[in-house]
Structure formats: C-alpha cells, structure tokens
Amino acid sequence: xxxxxxxxxxxxxxxxxxxxxxxxxxxxxxxxxxxxxxxxxxxxxxxxxxxxxxxxxxxxxxxxxxxxxxxxxxxxxxxxxxxxxxxxxxxxxxxxxxxxxxxxxxxxxxxxxxxxxxxxxxxxxxxxxxxxxxxxxxxxxxxxxxxxxxxxxxxxxxxxxxxxxxxxxxxxxxxxxxxxxxxxxxxxxxxxxxxxxxxxxxxxxxxxxxxxxxxxxxxxxxxxxxxxxxxxxxxxxxxxxxxxxxxxxxxxxxxxxxxxxxxxxxxxxxxxxxxxxxx
Amino acid sequence: xxxxxxxxxxxxxxxxxxxxxxxxxxxxxxxxxxxxxxxxxxxxxxxxxxxxxxxxxxxxxxxxxxxxxxxxxxxxxxxxxxxxxxxxxxxxxxxxxxxxxxxxxxxxxxxxxxxxxxxxxxxxxxxxxxxxxxxxxxxxxxxxxxxxxxxxxxxxxxxxxxxxxxxxxxxxxxxxxxxxxxxxxxxxxxxxxxxxxxxxxxxxxxxxxxxxxxxxxxxxxxxxxxxxxxxxxxxxxxxxxxxxxxxxxxxxxxxxxxxxxxxxxxxxxxxxxxxxxxx
Numbered sequence: 001x002x003x004x005x006x007x008x009x010x011x012x013x014x015x016x017x018x019x020x021x022x023x024x025x026x027x028x029x030x031x032x033x034x035x036x037x038x039x040x041x042x043x044x045x046x047x048x049x050x051x052x053x054x055x056x057x058x059x060x061x062x063x064x065x066x067x068x069x070x071x072x073x074x075x076x077x078x079x080x081x082x083x084x085x086x087x088x089x090x091x092x093x094x095x096x097x098x099x100x101x102x103x104x105x106x107x108x109x110x111x112x113x114x115x116x117x118x119x120x121x122x123x124x125x126x127x128x129x130x131x132x133x134x135x136x137x138x139x140x141x142x143x144x145x146x147x148x149x150x151x152x153x154x155x156x157x158x159x160x161x162x163x164x165x166x167x168x169x170x171x172x173x174x175x176x177x178x179x180x181x182x183x184x185x186x187x188x189x190x191x192x193x194x195x196x197x198x199x200x201x202x203x204x205x206x207x208x209x210x211x212x213x214x215x216x217x218x219x220x221x222x223x224x225x226x227x228x229x230x231x232x233x234x235x236x237x238x239x240x241x242x243x244x245x246x247x248x249x250x251x252x253x254x255x256x257x258x259x260x261x262x263x264x265x266x267x268x269x270x271x272x273x274x275x276x277x278x279x
Numbered sequence: 280x281x282x283x284x285x286x287x288x289x290x291x292x293x294x295x296x297x298x299x300x301x302x303x304x305x306x307x308x309x310x311x312x313x314x315x316x317x318x319x320x321x322x323x324x325x326x327x328x329x330x331x332x333x334x335x336x337x338x339x340x341x342x343x344x345x346x347x348x349x350x351x352x353x354x355x356x357x358x359x360x361x362x363x364x365x366x367x368x369x370x371x372x373x374x375x376x377x378x379x380x381x382x383x384x385x386x387x388x389x390x391x392x393x394x395x396x397x398x399x400x401x402x403x404x405x406x407x408x409x410x411x412x413x414x415x416x417x418x419x420x421x422x423x424x425x426x427x428x429x430x431x432x433x434x435x436x437x438x439x440x441x442x443x444x445x446x447x448x449x450x451x452x453x454x455x456x457x458x459x460x461x462x463x464x465x466x467x468x469x470x471x472x473x474x475x476x477x478x479x480x481x482x483x484x485x486x487x488x489x490x491x492x493x494x495x496x497x498x499x500x501x502x503x504x505x506x507x508x509x510x511x512x513x514x515x516x517x518x519x520x521x522x523x524x525x526x527x528x529x530x531x532x533x534x535x536x537x538x539x540x541x542x543x544x545x546x547x548x549x550x551x552x553x554x555x556x557x558x
Contacts, residue, residue, distance in 0.1 A: 008287070012512055069509065230348065230549040233291055233514045270509040274556040277549070 001247065001259050002132075003232065004125055007240055007266030011045040011073065013192075014118055014144060014264050019046030021117025022107060023054045031056050036099035037107045038062070038084075038092035040191040041070030042239075042265050043141070046114075047107055048079035059104070061095035063087045067191055069269045087186065089197045109141035110199045119147030125260050126155050133257040134160040136243040138264050139172050139213070140193045142202025148262070149209035160211045160257075164246040166238070167215040169194045175203050176213045188218050189272065190238020192265055220245040222276050225268065237268040280526065280538050281411075282511065283404055286519055286545030290324040290352065292471075293397055293423060293543050298325030300396025301386060302333045310335050315378035316386045317341070317363075317371035319470040320349030321518075321544050322420070325393075326386055327358035338383070340374035342366045346470055348548045366465065368476045388420035389478045398426030404539050405434050412536040413439040415522040417543050418451050418492070419472045421481025427541070428488035439490045439536075443525040445517070446494040448473045454482050455492045467497050468551065469517020471544055499524040501555050504547065516547040 006014035023031070034057030037047045044060040051058035058079040062071060063086055075081055084094040092108075099106035107114070125132060125148075137148045145163045152159040165173045166188035174182040175198040186196040206213070224241035228234050236244075243261035247254060285293035302310070313336030316326045323339040330337035337358040341350060342365055354360055363373040371387075378385035386393070404411060404427075416427045421442075428440040444452045445467035453461040454477040465475040485492070503520035507513050515523075522540035526533060 007512065226549065229514065229552075233286065233545040233547070235508065235512045235514060266512040268512070270505065270556070273508075277553040277556055 001261060002129060004121060004260055004262045005234065006121060006262065006264050007234060007236060011042070011049050012265055012267045013042040013045065014121055014262070015042045015046035016049055017120050018114030018117035018143060019050030020053070022111060022113040023050040023056065025113050026105070030105055033102065033104035034058060035107050036095050036102070036104045037109070038088060038095045039074075039109070040088050040194060041067050041074075041267060042192055043109045044074045044079065045070060045077065048074045048077035052078045059095065059098065061091035061098070063091045067267065067269050070267055073267070087196055088194065110143055110202045115143045115146045115150070115205075118143050119151045121262075122148040122151035126152055126159070129258070129260065131258055132159060132260050134162060134254060134259045135262065136162045136164060136246050136259065137262045138193050138239045138242040139163045139165050140195055140239060141199050142172060142206055144262065144264060145210065146202050146205040150205065153209050161209065162246065162250070163206065163210050163213040164242045165193050165213070165215055166190055166218055166221060166242065168218045169196070170215050171195050171198045172203070173213045173215050176206055176210065179207065188238065190218065190221055190242065192237055192239030193242060214246050214249065216242060216245040216249055220249065222279070224248065225273075225276060228263070234263065235266045235268055235273070236263050237265050240265045280540060281408060283400060283539055283541045284513065285400060286513060286515060286542050290321070290328050291544055291546045292321040292324065293400055293541070294321045294325035295328055296399050297393030297396035297422060298329030299332070301390060301392040302329040302335065304392050305384070309384055312381065312383035313337060314386050315374050315381070315383045316388075317367060317374045318353075318388070319367050319473060320346050320353075320546060321471055322388045323353045323358065324349060324356065327353045327356035331357045338374065338377065340370035340377070342370045346546065346548050349546050352546070366475055367473065389422055389425075389481045394422045394425045394429070394484075397422050398430045400541075401427040401430035405431055405438070408537070408539065410537055411438060411539050413441060413533060413538045414541065415441045415443060415525050415538065416541045417472050417518045417521040418442045418444050419474055419518060420478050421451060421485055423541065423543060424489065425481050425484040429484065432488050440488065441525065441529070442485065442489050442492040443521045444472050444474075444492070444494055445469055445497055445500060445521065447497045448475070449494050450474050450477045451482070452492045452494050455485055455489065458486065467517065469497065469500055469521065471516055471518025472521060493525050493528065495521060495524040495528055499528065501558070503527065504552075504555060507542070513542065514545045514547055514552070515542055516544050519544045
C-alpha cells in the first residue's frame with residue numbers, strides 16, 4: 001500500500017491544484033470581476049489561494065458552523081467570506097445569485113479546469129509507481145475521482161479506480177449506482193465528502209470510468225484517522241482517511257494488489273481530533 | 280518564521296541522515312560485525328534504518344518504558360532490541376559492554392560521522408533561505424545543534440544559532456552555561472531531548488559555536504505541539520516542538536528577524552497526544 005500525500009500541499013489539500021489551473025486559464029477580463037464560490041473548506045481554500053497568488057478578489061460563501069480551521073485559512077488567504085445556510089448546497093445557491101448580480105465568475109466545484117488541475121496528482125502516481133493496480137479516492141463533488149480516473153485509465157486501462165464516500169452522506173454513491181441523480185441525507189462529520197445534492201457532470205464522468213464506488217461508515221473513517229496518525233504521524237481529515245477505511249473494508253479483495261490510497265487533505269480541526277481520541 | 284520539516288524524513292526524524300552517513304563510511308570489515316547502540320528512539324531508528332538499507336545487523340538497547348511507536352518502528356526495521364535500565368544512559372552502559380564482548384561497532388549518539396550527516400539539513404536551510412538570521416534547534420545528545428552550528432557558522436558567521444532543551448532535563452544546557460560537564464535530573468516527557476548525562480564532544484563544539492542555549496518548560500512544549508498540529512497539521516514530538524516553544528519565549532528578542540525552527544521529528548505516541556488534548 002502506498003499513500004499519495006496531498007495533505008502536504010499548500011492549503012493542506014489536493015484542491016489547490018484545481019484553483020491554480022482554473023485561474024491560469026482565465027482571460028484578463030474574467031480576472032477583473034473576481035471569483036465567487038461556495039465551500040465547506042478545501043475548495044474555498046484552493047480558490048482563495050489561487051486568487052491571492054494571482055491578485056484576484058475572491059468571495060466565498062461558507063455554511064454556518066463550517067470547520068473553523070478552514071474558515072481561518074480562507075480568511076488568512078485574503079478571501080471575503082460570507083456565512084450562509086446550513087450546508088454547502090445552501091451556501092452555493094446564495095453565492096451563484098450573488099456572482100450573477102456582480103457579473104463575476106462563479107466557480108463550481110466540478111468545473112472542467114478544476115478537474116484537469118487536480119488530475120495532475122494522478123499523473124504523479126502513475127509516473128512514480130507505474131505498477132499501481134488500484135487507486136482508492138474519496139468523493140465530495142467528484143473532481144478528484146474524475147481527475148484520477150480520466151488520467152489513470154487513459155494511461156493504463158487496467159488500473160482499477162475505486163471511489164469512496166461516507167455511508168452518512170451517500171448521495172454521490174447512490175447516484176452512481178442507480179444511474180440517476182439521487183439526493184440523500186447528509187450527516188457525516190467529514191465535510192470534504194459531505195455532499196447532499198449530486199453533481200451531474202462528475203457523475204457522467206464517473207459512470208464512464210469508475211470500477212467501483214463503496215461506502216464506509218463514519219466510525220471506520222475515524223479509526224482510519226487514528227491509524228494514519230499513530231502509524232505514519234500524518235494528520236488526515238475525514239475525507240483524507242476515507243480511502244484507508246475503504247481499503248480495510250475491501251482487504252480480502254485487495255490482497256496482493258499494489259494499492260494507492262489518496263490522502264486528499266489534512267485539514268482536521270483539533271476539537272474533532274480531541275473528541276475522536278477521547279471516544 | 281520558517282519550519283524545517285525533518286518530521287517527514289524516513290523514520291520520521293532528522294537522525295536518519297546521520298545513520299546513513301555513518302554506515303556509508305564503514306569498511307567491509309567493520310560492517311561484518313554489525314552495529315550496537317542505545318537509544319530512546321530516533322537515533323535507534325536511524326541506525327536500524329541504515330543497517331537494514333545496507334544489510335547490516337543492528338543491536339539496540341532501549342530503556343524500559345520507551346516510546347512504543349519508536350520501539351515498534353525499530354523492530355519493524357529489523358533491529359534486534361534489548362530492553363535495559365530506566366533511561367538512555369543505563370541502556371548505553373550495558374550495550375557498550377555488549378559491543379566490546381562481540382567485537383562490534385558501538386555507535387554513540389555524538390559520533391563525528393553522525394554530526395556530519397545531520398549537518399546536511401542545515402546546508403539545505405542555508406541554501407533554500409540564504410537570508411536566514413536565526414536557527415533554533417533542540418538538543419538531546421547535541422548532534423543536531425553541532426551539525427547546524429558548524430554548517431551555518433562556516434557559511435555565514437552572522438547566522439545566530441540558538442539551542443533549546445527542556446527545563447525538566449537541563450543537563451546539556453547547564454553544562455554549556457557553566458563550562459563543566461554537569462549531570463541533572465531528567466523528568467521531561469520529550470524523550471528526544473531527555474539527556475541526564477552530558478556528552479563531552481558535542482559540548483566542546485557547542486561552546487565554540489552556539490550563540491545561546493535556552494530552557495523551555497515541558498508545559499510550553501506541549502502547547503507548541505498543539506499549536507503546530509492545529510495551525511500546520513503536522514504532528515511534532517516533544518523535541519520537534521521545542522524550537523517553537525523557545526521562539527514564543529524569545530518573541531520580543533526575535534521580532535523582525537528571519538527565524539528557522541527545526542522540527543526535528545514527528546514520532547509522538549498517540550497516547551501522549553490523547554493526554555495533551557484532554558488536559
């Protein structure tokens with residue numbers, strides 16, 4: 001088993017690759033109006049970081065009660081934050097209207113240029129470990145799973161790509177499995193994979209490329225966080241530990257295979273860790 | 280402030296650089312007998328790792344009650360472990376006799392070839408950040424502080440090097456300050472800087488090169504571990520967080536300076552972290 005450490009990126013998550021690629025491809029006119037997005041944290045940090053690096057304004061809607069580490073990080077990167085609604089989808093609806101009113105670019109979390117950017121980490125996996133047989137990747141909006149599966153399957157169609165989501169927020173998995181867009185209850189602690197409303201464009205790509213899409217319980221994700229911390233001394237957020245939780249669940253099936261776990265991000269709030277360690 | 284991340288090295292600590300350099304310079308005859316050392320953890324992991332990579336036998340004496348993560352890591356690297364005595368110094372006395380009986384190489388933690396090896400991280404600091412003004416480095420046996428100060432001062436005598444030890448294990452600091460070899464009580468939780476009996480050769484080098492040597496309270500080190508975890512999402516062991524604790528203590532004096540903190544290692548046992556988070 002190998003771990004792809006996206007937790008050591010600037011902003012602490014793979015998403016930074018998407019934001020940088022997105023801004024790099026904007027025209028001067030598009031840059032002027034600034035970027036608008038909604039985020040539970042990592043996508044927003046990516047947009048805030050890319051905006052700061054390139055001198056753009058960034059307006060980010062975050063759900064009330066968002067991970068305070070990620071909120072502080074987005075503010076530290078100079079973004080204008082607006083708290084709106086109880087979850088990602090509510091914040092997104094509000095900021096889309098705001099972007100239209102201000103004639104700015106709304107950057108949805110599944111934009112093609114974001115997927116292309118994050119796909120670069122899959123290229124690094126296949127270049128560094130050409131013999132990889134299975135890659136397990138967590139799904140929030142799906143940009144990571146799409147980037148990984150497009151890149152890996154294009155280079156070597158025999159590479160198996162398995163997506164993972166929390167059983168406490170299965171909208172993307174249920175949609176993938178049924179072939180329809182299915183909303184589902186969202187109660188996971190892992191905000192990076194907490195999707196209530198599925199995304200059509202990433203679903204389309206995932207239906208074409210993914211070999212499997214599994215659900216793991218939040219409890220298993222928390223155990224995986226503690227395993228990664230004690231054995232590798234890396235702090236993973238919930239989404240970042242989901243691939244390890246999936247690998248443990250699929251242990252028999254993966255036996256003997258060369259498996260890469262995508263540790264997508266490390267932005268776990270200390271209070272969450274304190275609670276997990278006390279449980 | 281910059282952080283030098285030695286916590287992401289193989290074995291999770293800067294010491295790996297010393298072991299690799301040491302073994303690389305042994306003759307074929309010296310390699311045959313294998314290596315003998317004593318360690319509370321990181322030095323032993325370095326010797327075990329270098330031995331495994333180069334196909335040598337390694338016998339390591341560890342104090343009873345040693346950090347279980349580090350013990351498991353040394354065993355995982357194929358070393359033969361012998362538990363002996365209540366602390367590093369007791370384990371060391373036993374294994375030195377054992378090495379002599381078996382005609383093997385005893386590798387003390389302050390060997391010149393170890394210091395030369397670990398000094399490579401100081402070279403990286405000065406190469407990556409030539410404008411560095413102060414480097415703060417934790418002291419256990421002193422190989423890190425010696426490597427840093429020899430390299431940094433040789434390249435640029437104006438770089439200030441400040442060493443740090445726990446107030447609950449001040450033997451090296453008291454010896455440096457008084458110019459004599461002074462034993463002192465050892466009660467720190469941070470085993471990487473838990474020295475009871477000072478080392479003469481590192482003291483000699485430190486007296487020549489170090490600008491200052493400060494003590495920080497264990498409480499401040501624990502706060503620094505939590506600060507690093509919440510703000511950078513890096514897990515530091517006690518020794519690894521001591522430089523941050525020192526920088527906070529010296530805040531007024533360091534204001535406006537370009538400071539590098541050596542995060543020497545990340546091998547903190549989960550039980551220790553659990554206790555700190557609960558306190």
